[in-house]
Amino acid sequence: MNLTVIGTGYVGLVSGACFAEMGNRVTCVDVDTKKIENLKKGIIPIYEPGLEPMVARNIENKTLFFSTDLKESLRKCEVAFIAVGTPMGEDGSADLKYVLQVAREIGEHMVAPLIVVDKSTVPVGTADKVTAAMREVLDARGVDFSFHVVSNPEFLKEGDAINDFMKPDRVVVGSDDAEATEKMRSLYAPFFRSSMDRLITMDVRSAEMTKYVANAMLATKISFMNEVANICELVGADVNKVRIGIGSDSRIGYSFIYPGSGYGGSCFPKDVKALIKTAAQHGYTAELIGAVEDVNDRQKLVVAQKVVDRFGEDLSGLTFAIWGLAFKPQTDDMREAPSIYIIKELVKRGAQIQAYDPKAMDEARHFYLKDVPKVAYFDSKYETLKGADAMILLTEWKEFRSPDFEELKAQLNAPIIFDGRNQYNDGKLRQMGFEYYQIGKQSLPVEVSA
Numbered sequence: 001m002n003l004t005v006i007g008t009g010y011v012g013l014v015s016g017a018c019f020a021e022m023g024n025r026v027t028c029v030d031v032d033t034k035k036i037e038n039l040k041k042g043i044i045p046i047y048e049p050g051l052e053p054m055v056a057r058n059i060e061n062k063t064l065f066f067s068t069d070l071k072e073s074l075r076k077c078e079v080a081f082i083a084v085g086t087p088m089g090e091d092g093s094a095d096l097k098y099v100l101q102v103a104r105e106i107g108e109h110m111v112a113p114l115i116v117v118d119k120s121t122v123p124v125g126t127a128d129k130v131t132a133a134m135r136e137v138l139d140a141r142g143v144d145f146s147f148h149v150v151s152n153p154e155f156l157k158e159g160d161a162i163n164d165f166m167k168p169d170r171v172v173v174g175s176d177d178a179e180a181t182e183k184m185r186s187l188y189a190p191f192f193r194s195s196m197d198r199l200i201t202m203d204v205r206s207a208e209m210t211k212y213v214a215n216a217m218l219a220t221k222i223s224f225m226n227e228v229a230n231i232c233e234l235v236g237a238d239v240n241k242v243r244i245g246i247g248s249d250s251r252i253g254y255s256f257i258y259p260g261s262g263y264g265g266s267c268f269p270k271d272v273k274a275l276i277k278t279a280a281q282h283g284y285t286a287e288l289i290g291a292v293e294d295v296n297d298r299q300k301l302v303v304a305q306k307v308v309d310r311f312g313e314d315l316s317g318l319t320f321a322i323w324g325l326a327f328k329p330q331t332d333d334m335r336e337a338p339s340i341y342i343i344k345e346l347v348k349r350g351a352q353i354q355a356y357d358p359k360a361m362d363e364a365r366h367f368y369l370k371d372v373p374k375v376a377y378f379d380s381k382y383e384t385l386k387g388a389d390a391m392i393l394l395t396e397w398k399e400f401r402s403p404d405f406e407e408l409k410a411q412l413n414a415p416i417i418f419d420g421r422n423q424y425n426d427g428k429l430r431q432m433g434f435e436y437y438q439i440g441k442q443s444l445p446v447e448v449s450a
């Protein structure tokens, strides 16, 4: 099929590349000329495993094209995907200005019947707004091409996005038109080799709602577990054991019940807020989902509080080694990352920071921590330790999982670890003489060998 993907952000780029990989002819369009010039050369603006070679391969195969010319790309297009950003507006709702602008531009340039797909995460009712915006422009042009707006929300996880797209758990298509549904079915059929059961079709509004509810449900699991972790710590229980105890119940399951420093990223914080807002706009107070957000805000500072409990309110003269800045492993994304909040809190109290992350340091340096003083960046995890008073682990990158603890001991001023992701074995660390603080379990005294 001939496809246009508008917006070469995370979702647009991954979707465009994966559709091209399945043999479609895809043009990815963006207004950012520099970005498009780079993409034509195979230079990708984000870090996502597997994406760069896939883009290069499809440019070479002439299945993937990049352009700033929406008009030209729509000439032979059958399905146009809107994958532009929906930033959080000041009131917490999703800002649709880019989506509606694109809708108007499509109306301006389309020359044949078209299916328009909302791929961006958009609130319930957006498909109607996109339809109205397009209709208005077509009427002004005095033309009457048929079109249908379909909702096809994205469930990609950063760091595993290619896999999620190529082998999806499910694809949700919300459409109020049978022909458009069929077209979407045939577009996605190659992604489901054995059975099409996991291509779930429904009405547009339910599909729009599904995306928000999926993310809110996952965020709820995390906040629930973080709350449980805080209670465990107070009553002398170990949340790591409780997690295994409850996860073994298949109705609960093991996934997404890892306590930590709170969820971050581009989706959960934004979508949880937007769902609360949508409910409020319809006169409903989403109490549980509101609490999910509050618990997460509080959880982001739990590690900083542990540092204060250990070292006192005034941290001046102290240095902390931070391992991990990204909101999760396998990405350079720092949007809403707990590391931002924790580092700011420590610096506010006078501390010096020595940070390392395998991928996110440029983001930190040039954007998220640009205005935060007293943060130095290092090329390796061990270099951050020299002269530091404790190590603080904030992202569970694989390279942090089993470090050389003797090296940690040798480099740190004192053997103290604050673990915001519960990665280590506290018994072993205690035996080695470490003070070890984790989430959801009281810190036990260091064992002193006789």
Ligand code: UDX
Binding pocket: 154, 155, 156, 157, 158, 159, 215, 218, 222, 255, 256, 257, 258, 259, 260, 261, 262, 263, 264, 265, 266, 267, 268, 327, 328
């Ligand atoms: C999420 C959804 O998983 C994806 O389906 C949706 O399309 C976009 O949002 P993503 O934001 O890439 O994807 O990250 P994810 O792997 O889901 O993790 C989100 C956050 O939750 C991270 O900060 C992670 O550290 C945290 N998390 C996850 C926990 O704290 N505990 C867990 O058990 C799982």
